[in-house]
Amino acid sequence: MESPPDRERQYPSRVDDPEAVPFLPDMCTLQAVFLLVLLGELLALALTLADSGLWRFDWEGLGFRSFLIQWIVLLSAASLCPLRFVLSTLPSWWAGVASYALVLLITLVCSGLGVWLVDGWQSADGWVLGGNLILSAIFSGVVLRYLYVQQQWSNQQKAELRARIQALQSRIQPHFLFNSMNSIASLISVDPDKAELLVEDLSSLFRASLAEPGLVSLADELELCRHYLAIEQIRLGPRLQTKWHVSETIESQLSEYQIPSLLVQPLLENAIVHGIQPRAEGGVIDIHLDGHKQRLNLRIENPVVGATELQASRGNRIALDNIRHRLQAYFGDEARFEAQSLDERFVVELSYPPANAQG
Template identity: 50%
Template sequence: MTEQYASTTQGDARPRADTVHFLPDLCAPQAVLVLVLVAELLALLLAIVHHGLAALTWDAIALYSFQLQWVVLVSAVLLCRLKPCLNRLHPVRAGALSYGLVLMVTLVFSLLGQWLLSGFSGTSGSPLEHWQRHLWQLAENLLTAAILAGIGLRYLYLQQQLRNQQRAELDARIQALQSRIRPHFLFNSLNSIASLIPIAPEKAERAVEDLASLFRASLAEPALIPAAREIDLCRDYLALEQLRLGKRLQVEWHLDELPEDTPMPALLMQPLLENAVLHGIEPLPGGGTIDIQVARSGSQVAVRISNPLPNTTPPEPGRHNRMALDNIRHRLHAHFGPTARLSTRRDDGRFTLLIVYPAKWPS
């Protein structure tokens, strides 16, 4: 059980801070839209510089736009294809490769454009003059591309490095938050295991494996894991608590059929169930029932946990409970941003907690 959890956690979690990207994802829809708009603005600028504002025509703008769009979009596609290779190279080599790639694409489309224009418009003057004009035009295109590509690639590189730094800081923050999770039931669980060894050694062995998997999860790298893996971990935790509380602890599960790619922050539900046992079940002599619901509706995942409220429960949650809830809120915001939310409600003698967050892996 312990080895299985360790392997699946690391295998299923999506790579995040361990991959340092050289450039942003230029094939993302938002990036493509920005590139098209920037290319169109550059086409307008070059048409104004070459023809002047008074003599500017739509034909001139269309000609520059056609060539620039091809150069920009083809360069973006090639850089996307080379992204894994660029990420492995030293930044200087990756920058030189990207820069040379853009210039090569510019050269190819410049030659193709000159060939098409020659075919449509015919040639005038001597062949020497014809080739001189082509060479000067080619040099002008390459020089313009060299300047613009240098500025553009430098901007994209710095933008991605800023994102890498923010991602690293965010992962460090998530790890700091997750490192605070230390199940308070450790000694109670060890006592329960010790009492089981002489009378039920198989149950004691299983309890040791469940306890080991819980602590392995609490010490693992902060990550998103499949929701099914977190649910299995919660079942292990509740099985440990039932060794101690017996029939006083009843659990009702209401689980939808979740797709395998449904994400969930590691140790999201376990500390909440820990609070439900500590503040809802233990104070009641007769115990009670914890109701757990996990559902996915469209683009959102909803987690609902409900536990009984003892009559002695104060109107405000205790310090330990507030810290756990604040911890969960911070981790949800770190993974999913403001689209994730956590809310609580007290009614009919029960405490209900609801978590809603996006059902997709953050990019």
């Protein structure tokens, strides 16, 4: 049996990556600590009011509850801070369970120590610990869920901003712009109709680069890709060949599928820059698109230039890493993204459930 092909990930681990996506926001900043302390104090005040009322307000009880809650809040924040990038390497469900369990464990330890230090251990203190755990489970569950949703929203906004900036920069690159303008100038006297089409293709790319990022129909995204390929076809001529393999199911429902804007075009640009352009004879880019209502599968293949180090360049890694982040921001752990060298071809595969977009 042949050993499986070596797979070259185009991105480092999230812990080492400066652009890694954290699971929770940073709770060790001054503002975050202040808000957590304030929430803890409000909880202590609410519990004391519910227990003793306003007329016979229990100041001693407020002090004990405040002391206990603040220890739980601050220890939980201090524990989750260094773990937020480690948690991001786990599936969201497991990361959430781990965070939740850690807070409950801290609650149990702090409550047990607090009860023992005040009156020693009594037989009825088990009910006290149980009540504290229930309150902590409710309160921490709500807070952790809010922090997670807030961080996912922030991750999505940052990923979209990176995509927009990267797309804009790639379009305004002097080489790309000059090559496009030179192609237009050379066609004006020879084939003005084709020159006009090239101008329209270029304007479509600029329009997409400047548009607000978000979900678009698969039909629009593929149309943008065809505009881009038409521009590069003029420049590279017969060296660039593209083959589309779109299943009948997908082709008949292109407008019904949603995809993050400017997701496929950068993959084609990567294939041309790293797989076609460096080769004197050019090559073929194969684009496979299939799936069903529950899942969409896209695979792009291009030739490998010599060793795979060209394909693993920093610019390529950033582009692929950005696409992975955007897919995760929209579709969570159900999105899959993989890049590998296989049989002298560089293959990028992505898959996601279109109906489960979070954006």
